[in-house]
Amino acid sequence: MKNYLSKTACEIAPYTAGEQPADRKYVKLNTNENPYPPSPKALEAYQNYDFSLLKLYPPLEMRNLRGAIAAAEGVAPENVFCGNGSDEILALCFSAFFDPDGAGAAFADVTYSFYPVFAEFFKIRTQILPLEEDFTLDLSKLTAMPAQGVIVANPNAPTGIGIPLGEVEKFVAANDRIVILDEAYMPFFNESAVPLIKKYKNLVVVKTFSKGYSLAGMRCGYAIADASIISGLERCRDCFNSYPVDRICQAVCAAAIADKAYYEKMNALVVAERERLTAALSGLGFTVLPSKANFVFARHAAVAGRQVYEQLRARGVLVRHFQKPRIADYCRITVGSREENDALIAALRDWIR
Numbered sequence: 079m080k081n082y083l084s085k086t087a088c089e090i091a092p093y094t095a096g097e098q099p100a101d102r103k104y105v106k107l108n109t110n111e112n113p114y115p116p117s118p119k120a121l122e123a124y125q126n127y128d129f130s131l132l133k134l135y136p137p138l139e140m141r142n143l144r145g146a147i148a149a150a151e152g153v154a155p156e157n158v159f160c161g162n163g164s165d166e167i168l169a170l171c172f173s174a175f176f177d178p179d180g181a182g183a184a185f186a187d188v189t190y191s192f193y194p195v196f197a198e199f200f201k202i203r204t205q206i207l208p209l210e211e212d213f214t215l216d217l218s219k220l221t222a223m224p225a226q227g228v229i230v231a232n233p234n235a236p237t238g239i240g241i242p243l244g245e246v247e248k249f250v251a252a253n254d255r256i257v258i259l260d261e262a263y264m265p266f267f268n269e270s271a272v273p274l275i276k277k278y279k280n281l282v283v284v285k286t287f288s289k290g291y292s293l294a295g296m297r298c299g300y301a302i303a304d305a306s307i308i309s310g311l312e313r314c315r316d317c318f319n320s321y322p323v324d325r326i327c328q329a330v331c332a333a334a335i336a337d338k339a340y341y342e343k344m345n346a347l348v349v350a351e352r353e354r355l356t357a358a359l360s361g362l363g364f365t366v367l368p369s370k371a372n373f374v375f376a377r378h379a380a381v382a383g384r385q386v387y388e389q390l391r392a393r394g395v396l397v398r399h400f401q402k403p404r405i406a407d408y409c410r411i412t413v414g415s416r417e418e419n420d421a422l423i424a425a426l427r428d429w430i431r
């Protein structure tokens with residue numbers, strides 16, 4: 079049969095999201111969703127939304143949502159860009175800040191596995207910096223790489239390791255080129271670089287409602303940067319989809335981000351559970367990297383990562399395993415509710431003993 083697909087469609091290796099098997103009910107600790115429900119204020123915004131408005135395209139300027147994000151982040155609305163999940167914004171970043179014939183994008187060997195996919199899709203060169211033996215990132219080495227721009231996930235995924243704001247600021251100051259900071263997990267670390275955007279025009283901070291706001295199903299993310307950077311993102315967005323954030327999503331996310339007290343309380347519970355889970359895993363013979371995110375990255379002294387994943391799956395608990403160099407011994411385990419974490423620990427005890 080004749081092949082009607084483009085070379086890209088035939089050849090690209092896309093990102094693989096965490097599995098969602100339907101054969102039975104699982105304790106789902108494989109995609110870093112928040113175990114707690116979204117804010118009651120978000121629910122109220124959803125229930126009160128005037129359905130008849132859906133015949134109209136969403137507001138282009140997203141004044142309400144951008145205003146709510148700006149207020150929560152301490153910036154102006156023109157410093158805010160919103161998208162259909164932060165993955166979409168990261169994709170737009172690759173087209174907005176890198177040229178196919180440029181020096182490329184520099185990032186770590188062990189980081190969010192979507193970055194190499196975006197680079198390949200947009201035909202942008204990559205410069206890959208191996209993390210240190212202990213999976214920390216040497217920012218001075220990244221600064222020394224002759225790329226057009228750099229991208230850092232902080233806290234990093236899938237390691238969970240966080241970089242304090244002081245070090246991030248030195249890094250941003252030392253790089254006279256675009257610095258993209260992916261702060262998907264910042265609600266569990268609280269060292270956001272957003273305040274730096276006033277001082278550094280080369281900085282773009284990307285955040286999401288998926289992890290810290292319990293709204294993964296809503297698909298909304300945002301970027302914070304100088305207005306000149308934001309308008310570059312808007313130009314690229316308007317080449318694909320002028321309305322990436324639907325009306326209901328705008329209303330729900332605006333209400334969510336205004337409910338700071340609720341999310342601080344819930345995310346503190348996640349952080350407390352993270353520490354409890356880390357201690358329990360250590361007691362079962364796991365080495366756990368020091369996590370600042372809502373997941374832990376753990377390796378067992380005697381059992382291969384794949385086997386941990388498979389044995390847990392057989393017991394109804396899903397975690398994430400990456401069959402990749404350097405990290406094949408590890409599993410990434412989302413911090414769940416107390417009950418979910420207990421189920422994970424019980425499943426491990428059941429079998430490791």
Ligand SMILES: *Cc1c(COP(=O)(O)O)cnc(C)c1O
Nearest residue numbers: 163164165190235262286288299
């Ligand atoms: C989950 C995640 C995202 C984005 O998720 P969206 O749901 O698309 O907003 C971005 N970066 C990292 C490192 C993530 O883990």
